Amino acid sequence: MKGMVRGITAVGALLVSEAVIAAAEPAAASTAAPGGLGAQLAQTVIGLLLVVGLIFFLAWLLRRMQGSAQQGAQVIEVIGTRAIGPRDRLLLVQVGKEQILIGHTPGSIEALHVLAEPVDVPASARQATPEFAQRLLELMGKDQKDKK
Known part of the structure; x- marks a missing residue:
């Protein structure tokens, strides 16, 4: 997949360099022919849009x-x-069928406990928005239930 992106980028760079060269060549020729200013401007605009x-x-x-790789x-x-x-x-993290309690500090992340029986958490109890966003909505007087 990275090779494909590199190839597309290389083709794009080649097209851009050809557009720049094509735009620069008429500029040298237009000094001799004053009637070609409109054509030169049109070519420059088309190259820029390209x-x-x-x-x-x-x-x-x-x-x-990237979206297809993450799904x-x-x-x-x-x-x-x-x-x-x-x-x-x-943090309570689910990895496959196993749940792990993790302690997170600015300097480290440690697995504190691996739960023998997974905790059933209903979908309504799972936090859909990050904690900061939820608190900001609460401070602004808006409730998440109003959005639904």
Whole structure:
């Protein structure tokens, strides 16, 4: 997949360099022929639009390729979090059928306990938005239930 992106990028760079060379060549020739100013301007605008279009196309293609690679890779899921200090928190993580309690501090991440029996957490109890976003909505006086 990375090889494909590199190949597309190389083709894009080649097209951009050809557009720049093509735009530069008429500039030298237009000094001799004053009547070609409109044609030169049109060629420059078309070249610029081509380059901008190529950039947007490559960005779209890269997003599509990254999205397809991440869809099948969701084997780790954060079930719940709890802040135990300003920068320390506990995380309950599901990996396959196993649940692990993890301690997270700014300097380390440690597995504290592997649960023998997985905790059943209903879908309504799982936090759909990050903690900061939830608290910001609460402070602004908006409730998540209003959005649904």
